Amino acid sequence: MKQLLPEFRSALLATLVLAVVCCGLYPLVVFSIGQLAFREQANGSLIVDKHGVVRGSKLLGQNFAAEKYFHPRPSAAGNGYDAANSSGSNLGPTSQKLRDTIKERIEAYRKENGLKETDSVPADAVTASGSGLDPHISPESARLQIVRVAVARGLVPATVAALVEQAVERPQLGFLGDPRVNVLRLNLVLDEINISR
Amino acid sequence: MEYFGWLQLIVFVIALAAITKPMGLYLMRVLDAGGKTWFDPVLKPVERLTYRLMGVDSSKEQDWKQYTVAMLLFSLVGCLFTYAILRLQHLLPLNPQAFGPLSAHLAFNTAVSFTTNTNWQSYGGESTLSYFSQMVGLVFHNFVSAAAGIAIAAAVVRGIARHSARTLGNFWVDLVRVTYYLLLPICLVLAVFLVSQGVIQNFKPYTRALTLDWTATQTIAQGPVASQVAIKILGTNGGGFMNANAAHPFENPTPLSNFLQMLSIFSIGSGLTWYLGHMTGNQKHGWAVWITMLLLFLGGILLCWRVEAGGNPIHQQLGVAVAGGNMEGKEVRFGVFNSALFAVVTTDASCGAVNAMHDSFAPLGGFVPLFNMELGEIIFGGVGAGLYGMLVFVVLAVFIAGLMVGRTPEYLGKKIEAYEVKMAMLALLVLSVSILGFAAWAAVSPWGLTGLSNFGPHGLTEILYAYSSGTGNNGSAFAGLNANTLWYNTTLGLAMLIGRFLMIVPIMAMAGSLAQKKVAPLSSGTFPVSGGTFVVLLIGTVLLIGALNFLPVLTLGPVVEHFLMGQGKLF
Numbered sequence: 006m007k008q009l010l011p012e013f014r015s016a017l018l019a020t021l022v023l024a025v026v027c028c029g030l031y032p033l034v035v036f037s038i039g040q041l042a043f044r045e046q047a048n049g050s051l052i053v054d055k056h057g058v059v060r061g062s063k064l065l066g067q068n069f070a071a072e073k074y075f076h077p078r079p080s081a082a083g084n085g086y087d088a089a090n091s092s093g094s095n096l097g098p099t100s101q102k103l104r105d106t107i108k109e110r111i112e113a114y115r116k117e118n119g120l121k122e123t124d125s126v127p128a129d130a131v132t133a134s135g136s137g138l139d140p141h142i143s144p145e146s147a148r149l150q151i152v153r154v155a156v157a158r159g160l161v162p163a164t165v166a167a168l169v170e171q172a173v174e175r176p177q178l179g180f181l182g183d184p185r186v187n188v189l190r191l192n193l194v195l196d197e198i199n200i201s202r
Numbered sequence: 203m204e205y206f207g208w209l210q211l212i213v214f215v216i217a218l219a220a221i222t223k224p225m226g227l228y229l230m231r232v233l234d235a236g237g238k239t240w241f242d243p244v245l246k247p248v249e250r251l252t253y254r255l256m257g258v259d260s261s262k263e264q265d266w267k268q269y270t271v272a273m274l275l276f277s278l279v280g281c282l283f284t285y286a287i288l289r290l291q292h293l294l295p296l297n298p299q300a301f302g303p304l305s306a307h308l309a310f311n312t313a314v315s316f317t318t319n320t321n322w323q324s325y326g327g328e329s330t331l332s333y334f335s336q337m338v339g340l341v342f343h344n345f346v347s348a349a350a351g352i353a354i355a356a357a358v359v360r361g362i363a364r365h366s367a368r369t370l371g372n373f374w375v376d377l378v379r380v381t382y383y384l385l386l387p388i389c390l391v392l393a394v395f396l397v398s399q400g401v402i403q404n405f406k407p408y409t410r411a412l413t414l415d416w417t418a419t420q421t422i423a424q425g426p427v428a429s430q431v432a433i434k435i436l437g438t439n440g441g442g443f444m445n446a447n448a449a450h451p452f453e454n455p456t457p458l459s460n461f462l463q464m465l466s467i468f469s470i471g472s473g474l475t476w477y478l479g480h481m482t483g484n485q486k487h488g489w490a491v492w493i494t495m496l497l498l499f500l501g502g503i504l505l506c507w508r509v510e511a512g513g514n515p516i517h518q519q520l521g522v523a524v525a526g527g528n529m530e531g532k533e534v535r536f537g538v539f540n541s542a543l544f545a546v547v548t549t550d551a552s553c554g555a556v557n558a559m560h561d562s563f564a565p566l567g568g569f570v571p572l573f574n575m576e577l578g579e580i581i582f583g584g585v586g587a588g589l590y591g592m593l594v595f596v597v598l599a600v601f602i603a604g605l606m607v608g609r610t611p612e613y614l615g616k617k618i619e620a621y622e623v624k625m626a627m628l629a630l631l632v633l634s635v636s637i638l639g640f641a642a643w644a645a646v647s648p649w650g651l652t653g654l655s656n657f658g659p660h661g662l663t664e665i666l667y668a669y670s671s672g673t674g675n676n677g678s679a680f681a682g683l684n685a686n687t688l689w690y691n692t693t694l695g696l697a698m699l700i701g702r703f704l705m706i707v708p709i710m711a712m713a714g715s716l717a718q719k720k721v722a723p724l725s726s727g728t729f730p731v732s733g734g735t736f737v738v739l740l741i742g743t744v745l746l747i748g749a750l751n752f753l754p755v756l757t758l759g760p761v762v763e764h765f766l767m768g769q770g771k772l773f
Contacts (some may be wrong), residue, residue: 009271011257015374016276018256020283020342023381027250027345028338032403032429035393039403039428042394047403049422049452052414060410062422064451065398067413074415078534082446088422089328089408091446093559095682097660098514099763101772103530103562111521128526130515135449135541136535141534143526178453180209182457183537191541192414193700 018104052189061189062088066140072117073157075142075150077188078129082137094133107131112159115202118149144173158199168194205323207507207539214461214498214543216469222492225469226476232383233356233477235260235375244383252378263369266714269357271706272352272373277317277703280343285313287339288331297332298407304330313689316343318702319351319584320669321434321441321554321677322694325684328423328444333405336443337426341433346531348437349380351586354706355474358590361448361713363481364613365721371712384470385437392466393432400455404427427452428483434468438584440554440677448544448557449533459539460557465549469496471582474589482614486732491592494740498581504571506563507542514564516770530568531559542567545678549574552584554677561656561664561680565767566678569760573666575674576756577748578633584675590709594626596731597712599743601626612728615721625712629705634751636673636700640693641666649689655682658773659766663759668694673701 037045050063063068066077068086083090096103110131115124127146149171155162172191176182233235239245253260264272273567278773286308287294294300304312308324315322327336353376393473403425409422427443431453434441441647444450454460471491479488509528518524541558548555549571559721560568572582580592597613601623604611611618644650644665654661667680672694680684685694730736 006267009275012268012272012275013279015258016272017258017281019252019276019374019377020279020765022252022255022337023346024283024342024650025384027381027433028341031389032337032341032426033399034390034405035429035432036405036426038394039397043397046400047397048399048406048429049402049404049409049424050455051409051411051422053431059409060414061411061420062285062451064455065420065422067415067417067420069415070417071415087418088420090326091423091450092326093446093562093681095447095559095561095655095680097566097568097663097682097763097773098516098528098530099559099658099767099771100656101408104772107517107522108520125521125523128517128522128529129534131517131522132384132528132530132532134529135531135556136444136446136451136533138446138451139533139535140451143534145523145526151345176206177457179405180206180213181426181461182535182540183206185534191412196414 013119018037043067044160052193063189064140065138065189069188074195075147075154075188077138078142079133080137081133086138088138091136091138093137095134104147105201118153120149132150139189140189142188144169144184144186147186154195158195184198210539211503211543217465218472221465221469222472222476225473226480227307228653229384229473229477232379235372235562236267237378239383241383241387249378249382253374255375255704259375260372260375263366263372266357266361266370266710266717268305269370269373270710273354273706274703276346276377277350280346281317282315284316284339284343285309287335288312290337291332294332294334295336296334296405299332301330301332306685307688307691309694313550314695314698315677316340316439316441317347318346318670318675318698319343319437319439319441319552319587320675320698320702322672322698323441323677324691326445327442328425333425336430340441341430344430344433344437344439344441345385346377347380348385348433348439348585349377351584352380352384352470352474353377354584354710355586355589358593358709358713359478359481360718362593362616363483364717365616367717370717375734383434389432391463392436393428394557395460395462396431397428397574399459400451401428401431401459404454405614423452430481432553433587435463435553436470438467438551438553440548441634442555448555449559450565454557457535457540460536460544463555464544467547468582470585471588473745474586478589479740482545484614484732487614490732490736491596491740494737495581495592497737497741498744499546502546502550502570502574502581503543506546506567507539509564509567510538510542512564514767516767519770528562531562533557545571546574548591548678549676550579550581550586552579552674552676553670554663557682558680560667560678561682565760565763568663569680572670572760573752573756575670575676576637576752578630579674579676580744587675594629594709595740595744595747597622598747599736599740600729600731602743603739607727612722614731615724616716616719617722622712625708630747632700632704633673636697637666637669637749638755640669640697640763644693646670649687653684653687653690655684656773659759659763660773663763666755666759669697672697677699699745
């Protein structure tokens with residue numbers, strides 16, 4: 006017991022000293038460098054419109070439902086794309102609920118994009134992402150939505166198709182990650198060239 | 203995409219091999235109380251001041267009991283520290299969302315979880331914890347539980363390397379040096395890089411945005427995320443700032459940030475094998491352990507990747523394209539391959555960060571992370587914990603080889619006797635008793651079953667995964683399980699304590715005993731601890747001893763579900 010007391014005291018003091026260094030100094034240094042060197046990223050890569058209103062983050066998806074917009078993936082975060090409640094569905098491969106949900110989504114996706122009963126649907130278009138905030142869809146899913154968006158906006162499909170191809174992000178450094186389309190950026194570009202609200 | 207997957211896997215393995223020796227060399231200097239590093243001009247005075255404030259004589263070494271007691275006391279104090287912060291959250295600063303205090307059982311579970319390097323999370327970060335609770339209450343343990351793990355590993359290696367010795371180093375010195383010289387500098391660089399990729403680092407209240415289609419408002423969670431993500435990854439802690447962890451774009455925005463996070467998870471564990479080789483004067487032994495780990499890792503990723511890329515036949519029958527694979531719970535920017543790779547890496551190590559929801563993996567895709575945890579997370583492993591866990595298997599492998607040829611088993615010139623084998627077996631048995639015992643209890647109790655969100659064999663897997671993750675100090679989850687209840691929080695808390703401390707004590711006893719032994723000269727009958735035979739024997743020991751305990755229950759969970767999925771059965 007006599008031996009334990011000094012060790013206990015060391016444990017107590019070590020906790021305080023290391024807490025100051027690791028939980029005070031360290032995050033503040035990262036904060037300072039981040040705010041100085043990468044201000045935009047450190048604050049959430051926010052999209053601010055010309056009136057100074059925050060319209061979202063480039064990194065977080067939103068729930069575009071109107072016909073004239075490219076639609077994001079289904080989301081399990083809150084009531085959909087709740088950026089204060091990130092979450093996946095956590096439904097397993099043999100879940101009846103997941104199967105029924107996917108069936109409904111496939112039917113809806115086929116209907117809104119004019120696909121045939123026998124056409125297969127891109128996997129990412131009918132499954133919820135891990136975060137519920139995935140800003141991306143696959144290039145396949147974007148291409149299938151071109152005609153619908155073009156019709157709703159009174160544009161030539163070829164114009165929209167060209168925008169989609171421009172929006173396809175290639176793997177980083179040439180090999181990392183999958184090709185993808187950021188739905189927010191694509192819809193922003195569309196709204197800029199075609200202001201039919 | 204096949205081609206890109208292979209390319210990424212090859213680059214990952216090459217990068218891992220390339221950093222192993224530099225990391226090992228650096229670890230040698232950090233773990234030597236008198237070692238010199240580039241940071242000495244800045245950090246040496248801070249280090250000395252820290253010892254003075256703590257009242258520690260840094261020149262005095264401890265025997266295995268004193269070393270272990272210091273570690274246990276330090277963990278106890280830290281655990282109470284975090285418990286207090288979580289319970290008093292509403293009175294503390296940096297709480298712009300005005301979150302209330304945590305319930306007693308959730309605070310207990312969370313404090314234990316971070317103290318034991320598990321980072322199991324029964325809560326959703328951005329909807330429960332203030333910036334202060336995350337930055338101080340949790341990040342504190344992200345640093346020190348990692349440092350303590352590395353310290354224990356160093357003490358065990360010293361026990362193997364030394365002979366006729368009583369002491370294994372000084373816990374306080376190892377703790378402070380690892381934190382200052384190893385973790386802090388790397389985290390600083392990693393965190394700033396992550397910010398450049400888009401990980402946030404601020405103290406603003408949550409931002410309200412008007413959505414681009416003008417129809418709704420979106421509340422965007424903010425916080426000091428980058429500093430926490432860097433150490434959660436490097437220290438194989440795994441506790442996310444946000445509920446969705448590394449799947450959240452604010453924690454892991456790009457494929458490059460994802461790649462570096464995976465590499466960081468393995469970096470220290472990989473470097474420690476080199477440290478082992480160097481310290482024991484047998485570099486080939488270090489590499490043999492590394493190769494064993496690599497082969498076990500490759501087996502896991504190849505199975506998991508293949509299964510996930512194959513997708514779900516039930517959904518494909520409805521019209522989901524086969525080419526996309528199983529995308530439920532996965533992010534498009536990572537795709538199937540990087541989600542599978544992350545899942546394997548995070549459970550080979552005891553990290554537990556996730557960039558995809560394991561609960562939604564195909565049955566055999568989810569089997570791989572579960573099995574990795576049940577092997578004891580010795581494939582590169584948690585920082586420190588991976589190496590000392592693997593050394594238990596090494597001792598057993600040498601023992602089995604000795605039995606087979608009828609000689610007294612020796613490990614690096616030291617006789618392995620009844621005491622060492624008993625301690626090694628104790629460390630292993632404690633894990634299986636905790637995992638299987640708690641899982642069996644939950645599976646037949648109302649409190650266990652009400653938490654499930656999936657049924658049939660998948661429900662059993664959810665329960666099994668929780669206790670494997672808790673006992674293995676991993677922290678990843680089949681997150682459909684609602685574990686924020688009195689019973690789950692308490693039993694999982696106990697499982698985490700058992701998995702961490704009841705494993706460390708027998709291993710330290712073994713190390714203390716090995717340190718005292720004399721070294722016998724090599725003879726022609728000595729079993730070599732490097733080369734192909736040793737690697738095969740070690741893999742065999744890991745798989746046999748690791749798997750035998752768990753095969754029956756794994757058959758009832760993921761294996762049965764795999765066949766039922768093939769028949770289109772739903773629950």
